[in-house]
Amino acid sequence: MAGPTTAERGERQQESSGPSPVRRLRWRPPNPRTIIILVIALVLLGAGAVWLLYGSPWTRVERVSVSGTRVLTPAEVREAADVPVGGPLISVDTNGIESRLRRELPRIDTVDVVRSWPHGIGLKVVERTPVLMVQKGGKFIEVDDEGVRFATVSQAPKGVPALELAVHSSESSAASLRRFGEDGLVREAVRVAGAIPASVAHSTEAVKVRSYDDISLELSDGRTVDWGSGEKGAAKARTLTALMKAAPDARHFDVSVPTAPASSGS
Known part of the structure; x- marks a missing residue:
């Protein structure tokens, strides 16, 4: 009877010896000399960056x-x-x-x-862009869209309406001044100026404030507009535009209550 072949003997030897052991990699700390070189390089790099930013004529x-x-x-x-x-x-x-x-x-x-x-x-x-101006002693104080009085100039800026504060004309005006203060009334006038429709803004010469809810416009052709407060500005602008088209010969318009506008004079 023939003995085992060479291949069979090799298989038996592998089975008896078991799997090959896995070789583990061992971490070795870097050489101290390498560490010193790296530290010196980092220090030199940092010092060079500091010099480049603070001491160099190039920056x-x-x-x-x-x-x-x-x-x-x-x-x-x-x-x-x-x-x-x-x-x-x-x-x-x-x-x-x-x-x-x-x-x-x-x-x-x-x-x-x-x-x-x-x-x-x-x-x-x-x-800042002026939206109103206040005349004072031959000078003009520019007021921006936040109510900030930011500059005094010798000539009135073109296309900017004058702000007239008539807050001492009546008891109600004085009460409004006490409640809101002059700065508050100026900001309300700014709200009105920002809501005036473009077709009217170019001819608006003055925004007159008597109280918080009694603000009017004076136009360059002598016409006037009762605007009221700065509330519902968009609705008042639409109403004024429609009212002026419907009554082109009117001299006075009232949009203080935009749902019940009125016009008069011819």
């Missing part, structure tokens, strides 16, 4: 650019900003510059101070 402020001005000049903005030209760009206090500009130049509504690497500072300005 210093060399120019200050201004954009967005309409009435103010770039020179005025740069002077008020007082950016430390020649100093490290990284150390420029952008928040401090923004606060200083709004304090020194009230005409500025918002300003964004940005670093323009490697040598520039950019001042992006948004100026």
